[in-house]
Amino acid sequence: MKKYVGLDIGGTSVKYGLVDENGVVTNKNHFETNVDDKDKLLNDLVAAVKEIQDIEPVEGIGVSMPGVVQADGFLTTSGAVKYFTEINLAQLLEEKTDLPTKIENDANAAAIAEKWIGSAQGIHDYIGLVLGTGVGGALIVNDQIYRGAHARSGEFGWMIVEDDDVDVEMGTLNFRGATVIGLIRRYNQFSGDQVDDARKIFQRADDGEVLAQNVLKSYYRSLAKGIINLEVAFDPAVVIIGGGISNNTEFMDNLNKTIKEIQAVHNSINNLQLPEVKAAKLKNDAGMIGAVYQLIHA
Structure with missing residues (x-):
């Protein structure tokens, strides 16, 4: 079964875990969001990915975060994590991890998850x-x-x-x-x-x-x-x-x-x-x- 890293970036904390192709989340953890230092948060995100990779091989990274997110991962706005505004976060994470990465607005991600295995199935x-x-x-x-x-x-x-x-x-x-x-x-x-x-x-x-x-x-x-x-x-x-x-x-x-x-x-x-x-x-x-x-x- 294929596995992926899920990252949920919020203004207070970042939640992360191992997500399988059926949407089951295991090995969940979190860390405090550093809203003052872009490089520190990027390093923390990469460390979280590597932590999950040490558990099982993964196929890619799915990232949920606030803001206006374009299809290619470019952030027009980025909510409380303001220093990510007008950067391509998907590209940055792909360069640092060599894994395909998808960035999605947090409300969009939550809604589409409900279609997959939640209250909006069918x-x-x-x-x-x-x-x-x-x-x-x-x-x-x-x-x-x-x-x-x-x-x-x-x-x-x-x-x-x-x-x-x-x-x-x-x-x-x-x-x-x-x-x-x-x-x-x-x-x-x-x-x-x-x-x-x-x-x-x-x-x-x-x-x-x-x-x-x-x-x-x-x-x-x-x-x-x-x-x-x-x-x-x-x-x-x-x-x-x-x-x-x-x-x-x-x-x-x-x-x-x-x-x-x-x-x-x-x-x-x-x-x-x-x-x-x-x-x-x-x-x-x-x-x-x-x-x-x-x-x-x-």
């Missing part, structure tokens, strides 16, 4: 949303990632879902529907006790705290509006929600409830059967799995 047209620091996304059409004219398709976090006359960006899905710069940021705006974990907000709401309840209500409505906009624009078979918050069944239940409430008062769509909104299956391994899938099917 589904040909769907949308993936990843709720984290911001909102990442991917549009899958006829089993393929739709990239758009400038490889920017799926930047759903830039959509404007609320009015904000002072700063338009504060009304975008990123700043209203993401877990960190959306939910946690808005709660901390009004709370004297700053939190860094969304689970605390859910717990405080369950305990009867009015602020937490109101912030969550606003959060659900903003996110639901963004999802409805995507559903009526693209008519997917399903919308798959990824990110740590999607593991919370209370969150998924309340999100679907809010979507139905908004749909009920929207006269043009209140009688339609909107696509199912459900949680992703693959969680933290999705980036590695999806990047390797793209390498195998390049």
